[in-house]
Amino acid sequence: MGSANGLMGYRGKQPLLSFGVISDVQYADIPDGRSFLGVPRYYRHSILVLQRAVQKWNNSQKLKFTVNFGDIVDGFCPKDQSLSSVEKVVREFEIFNGPVYHMIGNHCLYNLPRDKLLPLLKISTLDGRAYYDFSPVPEIRFVVLDGYDISVIGWPQEHPNSIEALKFLREKNPNSEKNSPENLIGLERRFLMFNGAVGKEQLEWLDSVLQDATKSKQKVVVCCHLPLDPGASSKEALLWNYDEVMDVIHRYNCVKVCLAGHDHKGGHSIDSHGVHHRVLEAALECPPGTDAFGHVDVFHDRLLLFGTDRMESTEMIFTP
Numbered sequence: 153m154g155s156a157n158g159l160m161g162y163r164g165k166q167p168l169l170s171f172g173v174i175s176d177v178q179y180a181d182i183p184d185g186r187s188f189l190g191v192p193r194y195y196r197h198s199i200l201v202l203q204r205a206v207q208k209w210n211n212s213q214k215l216k217f218t219v220n221f222g223d224i225v226d227g228f229c230p231k232d233q234s235l236s237s238v239e240k241v242v243r244e245f246e247i248f249n250g251p252v253y254h255m256i257g258n259h260c261l262y263n264l265p266r267d268k269l270l271p272l273l274k275i276s277t278l279d280g281r282a283y284y285d286f287s288p289v290p291e292i293r294f295v296v297l298d299g300y301d302i303s304v305i306g307w308p309q310e311h312p313n314s315i316e317a318l319k320f321l322r323e324k325n326p327n328s329e330k331n332s333p334e335n336l337i338g339l340e341r342r343f344l345m346f347n348g349a350v351g352k353e354q355l356e357w358l359d360s361v362l363q364d365a366t367k368s369k370q371k372v373v374v375c376c377h378l379p380l381d382p383g384a385s386s387k388e389a390l391l392w393n394y395d396e397v398m399d400v401i402h403r404y405n406c407v408k409v410c411l412a413g414h415d416h417k418g419g420h421s422i423d424s425h426g427v428h429h430r431v432l433e434a435a436l437e438c439p440p441g442t443d444a445f446g447h448v449d450v451f452h453d454r455l456l457l458f459g460t461d462r463m464e465s466t467e468m469i470f471t472p
């Protein structure tokens with residue numbers, strides 16, 4: 153993924169800023185298991201990966217903040233331990249010497265509803281919304297999307313977003329098991345219950361943020377638990393309306409990189425408009441003693457992801 157030489161060549165140059173990344177910790181105090189497709193999952197070890205990440209980020213002394221790409225606690229966590237487990241993982245993040253920006257994933261929402269989860273993750277938005285942006289240096293803006301805005305998980309059943317999601321899912325996925333992609337063809341395989349969509353209001357908000365970033369000559373990094381490009385991800389892991397989100401992004405030239413989690417094996421692509429998509433490898437799938445986290449150096453013309461162990465390093469040179 154990317155060129156190791158490129159990364160080495162840039163060592164020693166001063167980035168605009170650096171930040172830490174980790175995804176899909178999916179901690180639970182339960183024995184090791186496997187995914188639906190048989191990939192081993194190490195539920196107790198994943199928090200050790202996070203601890204080593206925080207230690208390394210703190211030792212580096214150069215990271216301005218860190219980003220958690222969602223799914224901090226696994227859905228198999230016993231429900232009477234959901235709250236304490238989320239608190240436990242959040243406490244580990246808080247050992248980091250700087251701000252931590254969280255986003256929500258499906259597994260977070262299997263454990264706690266939005267009204268309980270968002271305050272713990274310090275996502276202080278209105279009415280259960282979980283999208284926001286921030287600008288750590290004047291030249292760069294980060295946009296964090298809420299991929300479960302329209303979703304059948306996390307909202308009360310009678311919430312309009314939950315009703316809209318159920319209607320959509322029934323239309324798009326005829327299987328009685330709505331997490332099953334059976335008989336769905338090609339990109340239709342993303343219409344699964346464990347995914348979600350960005351709603352109309354959020355799309356409008358995204359458009360206004362990108363308009364403002366363009367006016368301010370900022371380069372933008374978009375972060376979302378769910379991947380936004382089929383080239384970087386399994387079809388089954390994509391945001392339901394990744395195409396609508398990318399249509400908004402492609403109206404502007406300011407978004408240079410989209411980062412995501414959810415598809416645990418990771419991936420990298422450059423789309424038709426030159427936007428990089430990097431899906432991060434999951435902490436959950438690290439066999440004991442191995443790691444998957446990293447830090448990103450941001451330059452005017454590129455992002456360099458320095459991955460540890462199972463997280464691949466990636467050079468993402470911006471398309472002008």
Ligand SMILES: Nc1ccn([C@@H]2O[C@H](COP(=O)(O)OP(=O)(O)OC[C@H](O)CO)[C@@H](O)[C@H]2O)c(=O)n1
Pocket residue numbers: 187188189258259329331332333346386388389414415416
């Ligand atoms: N083909 C599949 C895949 C999964 N399921 C069931 O869906 C639920 C969630 O799956 P899970 O793998 O736990 O979801 P993650 O968010 O950890 O991972 C993301 C995906 O791997 C993206 O590719 C669970 O109940 C599975 O059993 C399914 O029925 N059919």
